[in-house]
Amino acid sequence: MHLAWGPDEEAFRAELLAFLDEHTPMEARTRRDFQGCEDGEVIPAWSRAWQATLFDHGWMIPGYPPELGGRDATPVQTLVYLEEMAARGIPRSMHFPGYAIVAPTLLEHGTDEQRALVPAAIRGDTVWCIGMSEPNAGSDLAGLTTRAELDGDDFVVNGQKVWTSYATVAEKCCCYVRTDPHVPKHKGISLLVVDMDTPGIEVRPLRHITGVADFAEVFFTDVRVPRTNLVGAPNDGWRLTQGSLAHERAGLWVEGVARLEQAITGLIDLAHRRGVAGDPVVRRKIAEASSRATSLRALGYKGITSFARQGASPEHSYMKLATSEAGKACFELGMEIQGAYGSVVDEERGEEAGRWALGFLISFANTIAGGTSEIQRNIIAQRVLGLPRS
Amino acid sequence: MDFTLTSEQELLRDSVRALLARECPTSLLRAHIDDLGAGEPLWAQLREFAALGTGATVDLCLVMEQLGYVAAPSPFFAITCLYAPVLAAIGESDLDAVLAGEATGTVALAGADGAWHANAESAKTFVPDAATVDLVAAIDANRAVTLLAAPPVRRIETLDTTRQLYDVETGVPGTAAGVISHDALSGVLERATVALAAEMVGTARRLFDMSLAYATKRVQFGVPIGSFQAIQHKLADMSLDVERAWSAVYYAAMTIDAVADDRHRATHAAKASAGEAATRAAKDGVQIHGGIGFTWEHDLQFFIRRAYGAEALLGPTGWHHDRLADLLM
Ligand SMILES: Cc1cc2nc3c(=O)[nH]c(=O)nc-3n(C[C@H](O)[C@H](O)[C@H](O)COP(=O)(O)OP(=O)(O)OC[C@H]3O[C@@H](n4cnc5c(N)ncnc54)[C@H](O)[C@@H]3O)c2cc1C
Numbered sequence: 001m002h003l004a005w006g007p008d009e010e011a012f013r014a015e016l017l018a019f020l021d022e023h024t025p026m027e028a029r030t031r032r033d034f035q036g037c038e039d040g041e042v043i044p045a046w047s048r049a050w051q052a053t054l055f056d057h058g059w060m061i062p063g064y065p066p067e068l069g070g071r072d073a074t075p076v077q078t079l080v081y082l083e084e085m086a087a088r089g090i091p092r093s094m095h096f097p098g099y100a101i102v103a104p105t106l107l108e109h110g111t112d113e114q115r116a117l118v119p120a121a122i123r124g125d126t127v128w129c130i131g132m133s134e135p136n137a138g139s140d141l142a143g144l145t146t147r148a149e150l151d152g153d154d155f156v157v158n159g160q161k162v163w164t165s166y167a168t169v170a171e172k173c174c175c176y177v178r179t180d181p182h183v184p185k186h187k188g189i190s191l192l193v194v195d196m197d198t199p200g201i202e203v204r205p206l207r208h209i210t211g212v213a214d215f216a217e218v219f220f221t222d223v224r225v226p227r228t229n230l231v232g233a234p235n236d237g238w239r240l241t242q243g244s245l246a247h248e249r250a251g252l253w254v255e256g257v258a259r260l261e262q263a264i265t266g267l268i269d270l271a272h273r274r275g276v277a278g279d280p281v282v283r284r285k286i287a288e289a290s291s292r293a294t295s296l297r298a299l300g301y302k303g304i305t306s307f308a309r310q311g312a313s314p315e316h317s318y319m320k321l322a323t324s325e326a327g328k329a330c331f332e333l334g335m336e337i338q339g340a341y342g343s344v345v346d347e348e349r350g351e352e353a354g355r356w357a358l359g360f361l362i363s364f365a366n367t368i369a370g371g372t373s374e375i376q377r378n379i380i381a382q383r384v385l386g387l388p389r390s
Numbered sequence: 391m392d393f394t395l396t397s398e399q400e401l402l403r404d405s406v407r408a409l410l411a412r413e414c415p416t417s418l419l420r421a422h423i424d425d426l427g428a429g430e431p432l433w434a435q436l437r438e439f440a441a442l443g444t445g446a447t448v449d450l451c452l453v454m455e456q457l458g459y460v461a462a463p464s465p466f467f468a469i470t471c472l473y474a475p476v477l478a479a480i481g482e483s484d485l486d487a488v489l490a491g492e493a494t495g496t497v498a499l500a501g502a503d504g505a506w507h508a509n510a511e512s513a514k515t516f517v518p519d520a521a522t523v524d525l526v527a528a529i530d531a532n533r534a535v536t537l538l539a540a541p542p543v544r545r546i547e548t549l550d551t552t553r554q555l556y557d558v559e560t561g562v563p564g565t566a567a568g569v570i571s572h573d574a575l576s577g578v579l580e581r582a583t584v585a586l587a588a589e590m591v592g593t594a595r596r597l598f599d600m601s602l603a604y605a606t607k608r609v610q611f612g613v614p615i616g617s618f619q620a621i622q623h624k625l626a627d628m629s630l631d632v633e634r635a636w637s638a639v640y641y642a643a644m645t646i647d648a649v650a651d652d653r654h655r656a657t658h659a660a661k662a663s664a665g666e667a668a669t670r671a672a673k674d675g676v677q678i679h680g681g682i683g684f685t686w687e688h689d690l691q692f693f694i695r696r697a698y699g700a701e702a703l704l705g706p707t708g709w710h711h712d713r714l715a716d717l718l719m
Contacts, residue, residue, distance in 0.1 A: 001399065001448050003644045005391050076391070268719055283715035284708060290718055291638070291659040291711060298637035302393035309394055318630045374623070381622035385602060385629060388617040 005080070012077045016084055019059060025050050028090045042169050042214070043127060047094040051124035054092060060122055061099060068103070069122045075251075075308040079301075082251045086258030095166050098128040102174050105191075109232040109240055114193060117172075131161040131175035131194070131218060132241065139375050141176075142185045142238060146220060148177035148192060150227065155179075155192060157200075157223040163369075167203050167216035170196050180235050189237035193229040200224070209361045252316060253300040256323030256366070260293045263330040263359075270337050270351060285333050292326050314384045321376040324366035331360035393640065395452075402449060406456045409435055414460040416689040422463040423551045426522070429463035436466050437491030443474025444489060447581050447643040451588035455639075458592025461552045461696040465519035467589070468496035471582040472518070476527050479578060480535055480568035484525075494523040495537070498558045506579055506704060508533050508572075512561035516546065516703065520556035527567070528560035533575055538564040550699025552692055580657045583704045584642045587664035590700045591635050594664070597671035597693045598628050601678045608680075615678070624674045628667075635660075635667035658714035665707030668697040 005013070027046040054060040055069035062081045064070030073081065085092065093099060098121035106114045106121070120126040137144040146159025157177055167173070173194045180188030196203070200223035205213040232240055267286050271277040296319065303315025334356030335342035345354030367373045381387045395403065413435050421428040442450045450470060457466060469488065473495035477485040487493035496519050501511035510531035520526055526538045542559040570578075602625055605616030615621050642660035645653035672694040676683040683690050701707065 001395060001640060001644060002392055003641075003648050003650060009391070264718075271719065277719050280712070283719060284711045287658075287711035287715040287718060288662075290655075291662045291714055292634075294641070294656065294659040295634040295638035295663040298393070298641035299634050301391060301641070302633075302637045305391070305393040315633065318633055321626075322630055322634065377623045377626040378619070380626035380629065381616075385622075385625055387602075387605065387622050387625065388614055390613075390617045390619055390622075 006076075008074070009077055009080050012073065013080050013084060016059065016081060019057060020084070020088070020090065023050075023053055023057070024088075024090055029088070042166065043094045043124075047091065048124055051093045055119075055123040060092060061103075064122070068119060069099075075304060079251050079254065079304050082254040083258070086255045089258075089262070093124055095124065095127055095169075097130045097166060097174070098122065098124065098126060101130055102128045102172075105174065105240055106231065109191075111228070111231075113228065114231060117193070126172060127166060127170045129164050129166040129170035129173045129196075129218075131164055131167075131173045133163045134160060135162050139372060141241065142189065144176055144178060144189065146175070146177050147181070148179050148190065148225070150179075151224075153227050154224040155227060155230070157192070157194070157220045157225055159220050161218040161220075163206070163215050164203075164218050165215045167196070167218050168205050168213070172196060173218070174231075176237055176241065179237075183235070186238045188235055189241075190234050191231040191237040191240045192225050193231060194223065194225050198223050198225065209364065210358055251300075251304055253296070253303070253319035253323055256319065256327065257293060257297050257300060260289070260296070260323060260327055260330060263327065263334070264290050264293060266352075266355070267330060267334055267337065270334060270356070273351070274337055274339075276337055282333075282337055285336075289326065289330050289333065292322075296322055296326070317376070317380050317384050320366075320370070321373055321380070324363070325373060328360065328363040328367060331356050331363050335360060393637070399449065399452060403452045403456065406439065406453050407459075410456055410460045410462060414462050416692060419461055419463065419552055419689075419692045426545075426554060429465075430522075432462060432464055433466070433494075436462075436464055439466070440470060440474070440491035441489045443470040444478050444485075447584060447646045448640060450581070450585050451639060451643045454585045454588040455592035455595075455636075458589035458594075458696070458700070459596045461593060461596070461692045463552045463554070465494055465496065465523055467582075467586065468518040468523060469494050471585045472497035472578065473523070473525075473527055475578040475581060476529070476535060476570060476575075477567075479570045479574035482535075482537075482567050484537075493525070495525040495527055496520055496523045498526050498528045498538075498560055508575065512559065514558045514560050517543075517556045517558045519554050520558045521545065521554065526558055526560070528558070528564065529570065529575070530560075533570050533572065535567045535570055536560070536564040537567050538562060548699050548702070550695040552696050553699050553703075555703075579704070580653065581646055583657050583661050584639060584646060586700055586704055587635070587639045587660040588643070590661075590664040590668040590697065591632065591639055593693050593696045593700065594628075594632050594635065594668040594671040597668070597675040597690070597697065598625070598632050600690060600693070601625065601628065601671070601675045604679055621678060624678060628671050628674055631663075631667035631670050635663040638663040655714060655717050658710040658717070661705060662707045662710040662714070665701050665710070669701055669707070672697040 025046050028050055058066050058071035060069030062070050062073035063078045065072055103118045103121050106118050132141055134144050148155040148157045173196055175192050175194045177190055177192055178188055179190040200221045202219040204217045206215050208214040271282050276282045299315055338351055341350055343357050344350030345357050347353045413432050439453055474488045476497055496517055498514035498517040500506050500515050501509040504515055508531055520543045526541055528536045528538055541562050543556040546555045605621050606614055608615045639660045642656035645656045682688050
């Protein structure tokens with residue numbers, strides 16, 4: 001047990017910082033922590049160029065080999081990378097599905113032809129979306145009903161997806177479909193790669209809670225998808241839903257904790273500006289949040305070092321639940337500190353153009369998307385603690 | 391950066407765990423309610439770890455965590471977390487005998503308000519194990535340390551039957567042993583606070599383990615109660631708090647051993663996180679056990695008592711949050 005980083009990690013950090021100093025675009029340095037409140041390009045041009053630069057220099061997914069935008073970094077080096085990026089608030093990409101979900105899924109389960117799509121997915125040259133959720137299949141993802149039936153060399157897809165992030169701009173979709181309705185629900189699902197410009201696909205933008213159009217409904221009417229676009233074996237799609245960067249999973253918490261720490265620094269400034277830094281209730285609430293962030297960072301470290309040694313760690317199951325809920329509490333506190341001005345988003349009147357009020361609304365994305373907090377607790381109870389299913 | 395235990399640390403943890411499983415059954419906790427000497431044979435076994443009084447904080451925490459898991463009635467905390475480090479700080483020659491497990495002692499510091507800071511009151515409060523150790527090191531307003539043999543004491547009854555706390559009258563003749571500096575005293579108290587937090591994590595884990603086991607075994611409506619979501623979510627939140635607190639405690643211990651700048655903040659975060667974990671585990675633990683958890687016969691009570699006793703000692707959760715706020719804001 002020790003806190004010091006090894007010489008390997010320090011050398012790695014120095015190399016990263018030198019790269020960032022030289023290449024990071026201004027837009028990536030000045031991003032706000034409540035991004036996503038304004039209308040505008042979903043994936044701005046600067047972020048596309050930046051993602052490509054990261055890829056070309058082996059800094060997009062450091063744990064991958066150079067041909068996949070990495071440099072064969074170790075898990076602990078990857079942690080250093082994630083921490084330095086998060087501490088500076090520098091985003092790798094403004095569209096995560098391609099590099100974070102599609103790439104590892106295709107690398108593990110795809111045909112040669114499908115694996116050839118991976119470099120462009122990681123470099124961000126191709127924008128992907130993930131078609132999982134449907135109107136009647138959210139937490140109960142296995143209840144999805146979008147049908148795909150074989151007709152000659154094509155699947156014919158009919159149905160609807162919803163809450164599909166990036167669908168308005170995506171070129172491709174990793175789409176989960178029902179290929180066998182006559183077997184138990186987990187056993188009749190398949191994964192298809194669908195080109196979004198295929199006839200029969202209609203994308204209707206959905207505004208999210210802050211008023212900005214950020215995800216979409218996707219309707220499929222007799223959409224013909226070549227049989228060769230099936231990923232993995234037929235009806236084996238459920239197993240593939242778990243896909244994510246296995247070697248980065250242990251570090252997925254880093255951004256959540258960094259967001260928390262940035263929010264706490266912001267809360268302290270805010271309390272001083274609003275003249276309530278001496279208020280005992282405000283002080284205690286800020287300290288509670290800070291103590292929580294400290295303990296979560298330590299828990300994340302524990303997870304990543306046991307992952308590096310044993311290749312597995314249950315700690316990451318706790319991190320999404322804890323960081324997302326703690327983040328929401330911080331933004332709510334930011335509103336509370338402003339008293340009557342807590343809900344003001346008017347740039348002229350409120351603090352920081354609604355950073356806290358809009359940030360609060362946006363914080364729900366983290367407690368809902370990717371498995372709600374309740375589902376996270378179910379997972380902890382059943383998979384980590386081994387309790388029986390209800 | 392590494393949060394995994396070395397093989398020596400695993401060995402230390404495992405040997406203490408095995409020793410306590412053998413020497414500190416819950417029947418000992420029950421005996422200790424009426425017979426305060428019941429823990430003496432246990433100390434005879436734990437003496438071999440007395441050298442941790444000046445050892446690495448991480449190692450000390452590993453032992454304290456195990457003591458908390460069994461709610462050991464033992465002067466180990468008083469001796470290794472308070473007395474030995476105070477003697478070490480003032481260069482007292484008795485230290486060697488203490489580290490060898492041959493001499494014992496405790497520290498009297500808090501006055502009537504129960505807060506652990508130097509003060510002029512001769513009536514000291516919340517002195518651990520004052521009646522059973524050889525010497526009491528009394529610290530006065532100028533941080534002068536006086537060693538007292540058998541000063542007048544009165545037991546303070548608390549919820550926790552597994553820990554002995556005393557009022558001690560220190561205005562009696564003793565041996566002047568030197569002056570401990572402000573920084574050294576703060577350092578001793580920080581290390582003791584983190585060690586106590588480690589103990590609380592052990593107690594929280596015990597409460598959690600008992601509750602998880604019960605939830606798996608107890609059947610209602612034809613199924614184990616652990617299959618009910620209300621129970622599952624309580625256990626998920628309890629385990630998250632325990633994992634979080636464990637990590638905060640060992641992080642703080644490492645910062646103290648490395649004399650890192652973050653050690654003061656980390657100490658408060660550790661005791662506060664441990665307090666949150668232990669009190670949640672205690673409350674939800676009783677609730678998960680239902681009626682049986684409310685009985686004198688069930689062993690759960692010892693750990694609930696221990697959790698709240700430790701919560702109140704060396705500053706409760708809210709106090710540590712407030713001190714953390716002082717450092718942050
Ligand atoms: C910002 C955002 C982006 C998203 N992007 C995508 C995307 O790109 N692609 C995609 O496919 N999906 C996406 N989603 C959808 C997301 O995955 C679902 O919203 C999520 O899985 C929850 O499903 P649901 O909305 O149907 O809620 P429901 O499942 O209906 O849940 C409603 C409530 O019931 C609770 N609940 C449900 N089941 C249980 C249970 N078993 N135990 C206890 N409580 C339960 C939930 O916790 C929740 O509180 C996105 C969502 C958001 C908010």
